Amino acid sequence: xxxxxxxxxxxxxxxxxxxxxxxxxxxxxxxxxxxxxxxxxxxxxxxxxxxxxxxxxxxxxxxxxxxxxxxxxxxxxxxxxxxxxxxxxxxxxxxxxxxxxxxxxxxxxxxxxxxxxxxxxxxxxxxxxxxxxxxxxxxxxxxxxxxxxxxxxxxxxxxxxxxxxxxxxxxxxxxxxxxxxxxxxxxxxxxxxxxxxxxxxxxxxxxxxxxxxxxxxxxxxxxxxxxxxxxxxxxxxxxxxxxxxxxxxxxxxxxxxxxxxxxxxxxxxxxxxxxxxxxxxxxxxxxxxxxxxxxxxxxxxxxxxxxxxxxxxxxxxxxxxxxxxxxxxxxxxxxxxxxxxxxxxxxxxxxxxxxxxxxxxxxxxxxxxxxxxxxxxxxxxxxxxxxxxxxxxxxxxxxxxxxxxxxxxxxxxxxxxxxxxxxxxxxxxxxxxxxxxxxxxxxxxxxxxxxxxxxxxxxxxxxxxxxxxxxxxxxxxxxxxxxxxxxxxxxxxxxxxxxxxxxxxxxxxxxxxxxxxxxxxxxxxxxxxxxxxxxxxxxxxxxxxxxxxxxxxxxxxxxxxxxxxxxxxxxxxxxxxxxxxxxxxxxxxxxxxxxxxxxxxxxxxxxxxxxxxxxxxxxxxxxxxxxxxxxxxxxxxxxxxxxxxxxxxxxxxxxxxxxxxxxxxxxxxxxxxxxxxxxxxxxxxxxxxxxxxxxxxxxxxxxxxxxxxxxxxxxxxxxxxxxxxxxxxxxxxxxxxxxxxxxxxxxxxxxxxxxxxxxxxxxxxxxxxxxxxxxxxxxxxxxxxxxxxxxxxxxxxxxxxxxxxxxxxxxxxxxxxxxxxxxxxxxxxxxxxxxxxxxxxxxxxxxxxxxxxxxxxxxxxxxxxxxxxxxxxxxxxxxxxxxxxxxxxxxxxxxxxxxxxxxxxxxxxxxxxxxxxxxxxxxxxxxxxxxxxxxxxxxxxxxxxxxxxxxxx
Ligand code: GAL
Numbered sequence: 033x034x035x036x037x038x039x040x041x042x043x044x045x046x047x048x049x050x051x052x053x054x055x056x057x058x059x060x061x062x063x064x065x066x067x068x069x070x071x072x073x074x075x076x077x078x079x080x081x082x083x084x085x086x087x088x089x090x091x092x093x094x095x096x097x098x099x100x101x102x103x104x105x106x107x108x109x110x111x112x113x114x115x116x117x118x119x120x121x122x123x124x125x126x127x128x129x130x131x132x133x134x135x136x137x138x139x140x141x142x143x144x145x146x147x148x149x150x151x152x153x154x155x156x157x158x159x160x161x162x163x164x165x166x167x168x169x170x171x172x173x174x175x176x177x178x179x180x181x182x183x184x185x186x187x188x189x190x191x192x193x194x195x196x197x198x199x200x201x202x203x204x205x206x207x208x209x210x211x212x213x214x215x216x217x218x219x220x221x222x223x224x225x226x227x228x229x230x231x232x233x234x235x236x237x238x239x240x241x242x243x244x245x246x247x248x249x250x251x252x253x254x255x256x257x258x259x260x261x262x263x264x265x266x267x268x269x270x271x272x273x274x275x276x277x278x279x280x281x282x283x284x285x286x287x288x289x290x291x292x293x294x295x296x297x298x299x300x301x302x303x304x305x306x307x308x309x310x311x312x313x314x315x316x317x318x319x320x321x322x323x324x325x326x327x328x329x330x331x332x333x334x335x336x337x338x339x340x341x342x343x344x345x346x347x348x349x350x351x352x353x354x355x356x357x358x359x360x361x362x363x364x365x366x367x368x369x370x371x372x373x374x375x376x377x378x379x380x381x382x383x384x385x386x387x388x389x390x391x392x393x394x395x396x397x398x399x400x401x402x403x404x405x406x407x408x409x410x411x412x413x414x415x416x417x418x419x420x421x422x423x424x425x426x427x428x429x430x431x432x433x434x435x436x437x438x439x440x441x442x443x444x445x446x447x448x449x450x451x452x453x454x455x456x457x458x459x460x461x462x463x464x465x466x467x468x469x470x471x472x473x474x475x476x477x478x479x480x481x482x483x484x485x486x487x488x489x490x491x492x493x494x495x496x497x498x499x500x501x502x503x504x505x506x507x508x509x510x511x512x513x514x515x516x517x518x519x520x521x522x523x524x525x526x527x528x529x530x531x532x533x534x535x536x537x538x539x540x541x542x543x544x545x546x547x548x549x550x551x552x553x554x555x556x557x558x559x560x561x562x563x564x565x566x567x568x569x570x571x572x573x574x575x576x577x578x579x580x581x582x583x584x585x586x587x588x589x590x591x592x593x594x595x596x597x598x599x600x601x602x603x604x605x606x607x608x609x610x611x612x613x614x615x616x617x618x619x620x621x622x623x624x625x626x627x628x629x630x631x632x633x634x635x636x637x638x639x640x641x642x643x644x645x646x647x648x649x650x651x652x653x654x655x656x657x658x659x660x661x662x663x664x665x666x667x668x669x670x671x672x673x674x675x676x677x678x679x680x681x682x683x684x685x686x687x688x689x690x691x692x693x694x695x696x697x698x699x700x701x702x703x704x705x706x707x708x709x710x711x712x713x714x715x716x717x718x719x720x721x722x723x724x725x726x727x728x729x730x731x732x733x734x735x736x737x738x739x740x741x742x743x744x745x746x747x748x749x750x751x752x753x754x755x756x757x758x759x760x761x762x763x764x765x766x767x768x769x770x771x772x773x774x775x776x777x778x779x780x781x782x783x784x785x786x787x788x789x790x791x792x793x794x795x796x797x798x799x800x801x802x803x804x805x806x807x808x809x810x811x812x813x814x815x816x817x818x819x820x821x822x823x824x825x826x827x828x829x830x831x832x833x834x835x836x837x838x839x840x841x842x843x844x845x846x847x848x849x850x851x852x853x854x855x856x857x858x859x860x861x862x863x864x865x866x867x868x869x870x871x872x873x874x875x876x877x878x879x880x881x882x883x884x885x886x887x888x889x890x891x892x893x894x895x896x897x898x899x900x901x902x903x904x905x906x907x908x909x910x911x912x913x914x915x916x917x918x919x920x921x922x923x924x925x926x927x928x929x930x931x932x933x934x935x936x937x938x939x940x941x942x943x944x945x946x947x948x949x950x951x952x953x954x955x956x957x958x959x960x961x962x963x964x965x966x967x968x969x970x971x972x973x974x975x976x977x978x979x980x981x982x983x984x985x
Contacts, residue, residue, distance in 0.1 A: 115397020718844015
């Protein structure tokens with residue numbers, strides 16, 4: 033059944049035209065720039081915002097992994113639409129600081145825009161500015177130039193603190209003006225450092241320094257940590273301590289094997305809410321790894337279902353998931369272990385599509401938002417289950433008496449289907465539920481059910497339900513509740529009524545029984561049933577869905593109360609503008625939608641009026657515009673240009689840096705002198721070239737070979753060696769190579785050995801041992817058959833100041849990068865026609881480029897990407913530039929990434945696009961760059977339609 037079919041079955045449109053007149057009033061969303069003061073407090077139960085208990089349901093997002101500011105609202109709105117109220121955001125020092133003392137917060141680095149976008153979407157922010165963030169980002173977020181400073185990172189070393197303070201001053205100034213407490217934004221918490229576990233006096237002094245600095249810089253929100261049990265009390269303690277938990281680890285190759293859930297109740301600190309600062313939302317994947325589809329399978333919707341609810345049952349009232357949207361480690365931001373994609377198997381994919389986990393997060397998120405008693409609970413006596421494999425973890429709100437029962441497998445890794453009865457002691461008495469003969473409470477494999485009992489909402493009293501509640505709201509003159517369960521399972525709900533109400537089953541099969549305490553409904557979760565119950569102080573409309581049906585149920589809150597919509601791909605926002613209910617959202621090919629709203633005289637969708645008809649259930653039936661089909665052009669008309677003139681003996685390297693250093697900032701010991709580490713000469717990204725000169729004449733003993741040790745970082749490293757323009761060989765998967773110099777290649781006079789190396793990223797400095805200063809480039813160069821200094825070296829790598837808009841990670845040091853070919857390709861005559869797949873067998877560097885005009889439907893959000901396909905056994909590496917942005921590093925013989933999402937803005941869906949690919953072929957086997965094509969990850973009618981990126985400063 034398609035979405036429309038089952039909804040149609042459920043909602044029969046009547047021909048009642050919409051005439052309801054709405055009172056004229058303006059929506060009262062906070063004026064954007066007027067700072068208001070708010071109070072953020074906490075106690076052992078929860079955070080409170082202006083005294084109101086608030087469940088923090090948060091997802092992690094990294095702006096430096098989405099270089100398109102026009103898409104930031106997309107992520108925040110998608111979070112909000114899934115019931116998230118908070119984003120946890122790392123700020124990467126290195127992303128904003130190309131050089132010591134230099135900072136950039138413009139263009140794709142415009143954090144004022146980012147924080148305004150979060151506020152406008154109704155999302156709170158937990159700000160995590162480091163200075164160290166880890167995050168699988170180069171140097172753990174430390175700037176590239178810190179590789180040249182031999183300071184003791186993450187310690188009270190004054191030389192380090194001076195540099196850290198430089199960053200803190202810059203970032204704190206921005207964060208302070210976006211605080212909820214006294215700024216114009218929604219920053220509610222500030223994390224100090226990251227997973228810092230050094231509780232020694234020095235470690236405490238360091239933490240205290242950062243905290244004093246934050247306060248001195250005007251940070252007034254609570255200081256929080258993800259330092260587990262460190263810094264809970266004493267010097268350096270944060271206000272609220274949080275936990276980092278990744279129960280499944282990071283190997284996605286066995287995605288159906290689970291490790292058990294931790295019991296977070298054991299980690300509740302006195303006087304503080306239980307806060308999981310990072311809880312597993314996916315996993316990163318290494319070069320050559322199983323791929324992100326496997327990570328999405330490991331940390332799937334069932335994982336969210338069992339593990340996130342387990343945290344709720346343990347008493348957590350602040351949960352952040354790392355990642356909710358992973359994005360792209362574009363340019364050279366990845367650490368050596370990871371490839372470009374940071375999809376993470378997260379709820380929102382790198383291409384901004386919904387993983388099934390998104391809908392599970394949404395079901396739980398809506399529940400937490402609607403059922404406010406969850407923010408203040410204590411453990412209580414569990415109910416009894418007649419199935420020994422199941423347990424109940426129960427909590428109760430001491431003020432309202434609302435009970436929460438998490439029914440789950442005793443073993444959280446179990447996957448058996450269990451059918452049971454649960455005995456509960458409730459205000460109305462003891463019940464063994466479900467009561468209906470022949471029906472059961474089903475735990476469907478990897479599933480937990482968070483059941484509500486003794487729950488009162490407005491005019492509705494739910495004594496118990498074996499369905500889970502997704503949301504409940506007063507809409508217009510009645511209450512509307514959404515209950516759900518897995519498709520085909522039994523459900524039973526007992527509602528309290530003083531007198532027998534009138535029950536109208538509008539859709540689906542639901543039986544009702546009037547019993548001592550009220551109205552009992554029995555049903556199977558199948559599609560979307562609808563029951564109207566009249567007779568209480570307000571009518572109650574029950575929507576009872578299977579999991580699938582809940583996917584297209586969206587809730588938004590307006591100044592005139594909640595709005596519920598069934599249908600559309602996504603409801604982004606709803607607000608009243610006089611009598612008009614203005615909705616924004618995304619539409620797919622299923623154009624039917626139903627809206628439950630208060631009174632609205634007009635409804636608009638993305639600014640366009642919609643005609644609406646009233647249905648028997650009181651909903652408005654709407655028809656949304658359908659997206660137009662997307663037809664992607666094939667990529668052809670390629671041209672090529674050779675790109676490694678450095679190989680030639682007579683290449684002019686006179687202006688290159690001479691390797692003459694005898695000391696290094698690195699933690700790696702040089703194998704030979706002079707020091708040849710790229711970072712020591714200011715070359716921090718991607719490829720670095722070395723040219724070693726030696727003289728052959730009578731009187732000189734010339735080397736007959738060369739032994740090299742080269743560190744690229746990780747198993748995706750490589751280096752290639754030429755002598756006087758002749759290929760000597762490449763090394764992949766090792767740091768060591770020995771090359772002999774055949775005498776036929778030697779010439780009298782100056783001889784040149786050219787070495788192409790690559791820095792696959794700098795190590796994180798998790799242990800504060802200076803690992804970001806691990807050497808990159810040549811570590812030792814030993815001439816064979818000649819003296820140690822027979823070869824003199826020059827080197828050239830990335831030029832830091834190229835392309836400030838794109839920043840310090842965009843370009844490495846290939847010839848074409850130093851001349852910015854991806855932006856300025858130069859004379860067309862230098863580029864020769866080429867066809868792909870390329871059949872070259874010459875090792876070296878070749879650049880390919882093409883232009884592709886795109887004319888994709890306007891008013892539509894189309895998520896695009898580039899794909900490279902190769903037959904197995906190709907030995908080359910490629911860097912993909914789109915309009916000058918380096919969006920992908922591809923290693924043909926390692927993988928696993930073949931598809932590279934390109935955010936709109938970087939690619940222009942309505943304009944011309946330049947695609948430039950630098951190919952480094954490492955051997956002589958036939959076959960170069962493979963087939964390159966555009967891919968479409970999804971296209972919806974949408975208010976998000978981004979063409980370009982704003983200019984930087
Ligand atoms: C955490 C760390 C994050 C990230 C994560 C794994 O321990 O705080 O920055 O590295 O692990 O993705």
